[in-house]
Amino acid sequence: MRIAIVDERAARASVIEEGLRELAGCEIFILAERKGLLARIEEISPDIVLIDLGNPSRDVLEEYFAVSRALARPIAMFVDQADDQAIGASIDAGVSAYVVDGLHAGRIRAVVDLAVKRFNAFARLQADLAEAKGKLAERETVDRAKRILMDSKGITEPEAYGELRRKAMQSSRRIVDIAEAVVTAHELIGK
Amino acid sequence: MSEKLTIGFLPLVDACLPILAQEHGFAEEAGLTLDFVRDVSWATVLDRLLYGHSDAAHMLAPLAIATTLGRNRPPQPLSAPFVLGLNGNAVTLSNDLAARVSAGETLGNPRVLGENLAREVRDLAARGVKLRFGVVHRYSSHSYMLRYWLAACGIRPDRDIEIVTVPPPFVADALASGEVPGACVGEPWNSVCVERGVGTIVLATAQIWLRGVEKVLALREPVLEDRRPATEALIRAMRKAGRHFVQPENWQANAEILARPEYLDGDAGLILRSISDRLVLRKGGGPVHYSDFMFQYREAANFPWVSQAEWLYSQMLRWDGLAYSAEDAQAAARVFRPDVYRTALMGTGDILPGASSKVEGSLRGLTSVTAQQGSMVLAQNSFFDGGVFDPDDIPGYLAQRP
Numbered sequence: 386m387r388i389a390i391v392d393e394r395a396a397r398a399s400v401i402e403e404g405l406r407e408l409a410g411c412e413i414f415i416l417a418e419r420k421g422l423l424a425r426i427e428e429i430s431p432d433i434v435l436i437d438l439g440n441p442s443r444d445v446l447e448e449y450f451a452v453s454r455a456l457a458r459p460i461a462m463f464v465d466q467a468d469d470q471a472i473g474a475s476i477d478a479g480v481s482a483y484v485v486d487g488l489h490a491g492r493i494r495a496v497v498d499l500a501v502k503r504f505n506a507f508a509r510l511q512a513d514l515a516e517a518k519g520k521l522a523e524r525e526t527v528d529r530a531k532r533i534l535m536d537s538k539g540i541t542e543p544e545a546y547g548e549l550r551r552k553a554m555q556s557s558r559r560i561v562d563i564a565e566a567v568v569t570a571h572e573l574i575g576k
Numbered sequence: 577m578s579e580k581l582t583i584g585f586l587p588l589v590d591a592c593l594p595i596l597a598q599e600h601g602f603a604e605e606a607g608l609t610l611d612f613v614r615d616v617s618w619a620t621v622l623d624r625l626l627y628g629h630s631d632a633a634h635m636l637a638p639l640a641i642a643t644t645l646g647r648n649r650p651p652q653p654l655s656a657p658f659v660l661g662l663n664g665n666a667v668t669l670s671n672d673l674a675a676r677v678s679a680g681e682t683l684g685n686p687r688v689l690g691e692n693l694a695r696e697v698r699d700l701a702a703r704g705v706k707l708r709f710g711v712v713h714r715y716s717s718h719s720y721m722l723r724y725w726l727a728a729c730g731i732r733p734d735r736d737i738e739i740v741t742v743p744p745p746f747v748a749d750a751l752a753s754g755e756v757p758g759a760c761v762g763e764p765w766n767s768v769c770v771e772r773g774v775g776t777i778v779l780a781t782a783q784i785w786l787r788g789v790e791k792v793l794a795l796r797e798p799v800l801e802d803r804r805p806a807t808e809a810l811i812r813a814m815r816k817a818g819r820h821f822v823q824p825e826n827w828q829a830n831a832e833i834l835a836r837p838e839y840l841d842g843d844a845g846l847i848l849r850s851i852s853d854r855l856v857l858r859k860g861g862g863p864v865h866y867s868d869f870m871f872q873y874r875e876a877a878n879f880p881w882v883s884q885a886e887w888l889y890s891q892m893l894r895w896d897g898l899a900y901s902a903e904d905a906q907a908a909a910r911v912f913r914p915d916v917y918r919t920a921l922m923g924t925g926d927i928l929p930g931a932s933s934k935v936e937g938s939l940r941g942l943t944s945v946t947a948q949q950g951s952m953v954l955a956q957n958s959f960f961d962g963g964v965f966d967p968d969d970i971p972g973y974l975a976q977r978p
Binding site: 419438439440441442443444445447448451452472473476477481 | 615616617618619620623624627628629648712713714740741742743745746
């Protein structure tokens with residue numbers, strides 16, 4: 386079975402590819418470029434096309450599937466209407482699948498299920514990354530606030546941190562919120 | 577407690593009415609909170625609607641019909657109780673091609689422009705080259721208007737020229753790279769082409785079919801039945817937004833709202849051009865006034881005439897090469913829901929037509945029509961070639977087309 390993954394985010398495409406590798410007898414192709422997309426699809430002649438839901442090329446692809454005489458076998462979105470739940474799950478995950486008519490339903494299901502899993506895994510990864518980035522930014526803010534306190538009050542770093550922590554505990558707020566207030570006040574009032 | 581409706585849309589100026597209904601508080605007055613989901617392809621807007629990510633969507637009218645008939649996916653009945661606007665699209669050509677076929681400083685005569693284009697097509701054919709035009713979707717009024725115009729000027733789409741899908745945000749790139757030398761797209765994307773210096777606007781779709789139907793508000797039929805009061809409230813709120821939208825003193829502010837990152841994420845100056853009927857046709861040119869370039873309010877513009885749906889169905893047959901089916905015609909006609917529009921506005925003082933269907937293209941000047949509520953005058957409704965569409969005889973109409 387030939388599977389084409391169309392995704393302009395190369396990182397996500399490889400996460401999906403990795404997931405699909407466990408399926409036996411699959412050849413996987415990644416198409417990350419918008420340019421020349423249809424020519425590549427024609428060349429690959431896939432049995433299944435997986436494309437991220439928000440991809441701007443979807444209308445182009447759907448038209449191609451609808452009118453192209455080049456494809457010997459018609460391809461359509463979600464051939465098996467009975468599989469409404471699976472379709473819903475894939476839309477929720479953000480992946481759309483186009484499948485060659487007549488392909489065995491069980492095999493499609495396996496591919497789409499896996500793709501959905503990998504899409505969700507990627508989304509979680511992104512969320513983790515965003516969280517990690519947020520944490521990093523928080524640490525930078527605390528460092529800046531410490532520096533401001535050290536400079537203006539002539540105290541040591543542990544003392545500066547102690548002040549931030551004490552204030553945070555007194556007002557039941559997070560240390561980073563106090564640090565942010567210090568940084569903002571410093572920016573407003575000046576050196 | 578207000579009821580929430582989620583609305584899917586593409587970043588185009590004619591998504592304005594639900595957006596402005598929310599922003600100006602008309603939705604809130606009607607007991608609604610509107611949430612918006614923006615996408616970049618119609619396939620995605622449609623998927624979200626079909627699988628419940630959105631309750632209603634800004635939708636190409638022919639796509640709502642195609643979905644109901646199962647042309648592109650397993651059939652699912654959609655309903656359009658409100659037309660979001662008439663006309664509002666334009667044909668933009670590469671500067672080169674425009675210089676060869678277009679008259680000059682103003683929007684040209686569609687007949688002359690079409691004949692010049694036909695000559696160009698023949699010249700290119702002699703050298704083995706086929707012109708290629710971009711439209712936003714296979715099932716769009718853009719495609720049907722462009723095809724109607726070209727065919728009436730002696731160019732047979734699909735045989736003499738190719739028509740391919742180009743998503744609106746990529747039209748400027750496609751013109752710049754030569755991938756297509758012409759495209760029919762909605763605003764602000766024609767103006768984006770002009771501003772980038774890669775294209776010249778040569779024709780407004782209002783010049784092909786004046787008062788031709790454009791986007792609709794579409795819902796899944798069962799969702800419409802389930803949420804009928806909310807849908808009717810939304811219709812009332814959008815009519816108020818429409819009245820606000822067409823008042824010149826609001827143009828600038830509305831352009832700025834639409835330009836925001838969460839909506840069109842574009843340039844308010846470019847958006848203002850179509851809102852104010854003043855398009856700049858070529859880079860560095862002055863604004864050219866074209867009345868009613870887009871038409872969102874007057875003459876009960878949002879009333880979903882069943883005959884509009886039937887015209888779109890006739891064009892679907894024409895260009896998909898399908899035979900007329902009374903059953904499909906009926907299903908297509910049923911997508912447009914004047915009954916819902918009527919009950920929503922009954923008693924509000926807003927004008928309501930007496931009939932639900934009309935002969936399209938038959939009005940050459942001001943015409944009084946029977947109204948169920950208020951007094952109603954339709955200014956004009958005409959095809960550039962004088963064609964008249966009688967919805968009772970679709971096969972006869974198609975037989976007369978080239």
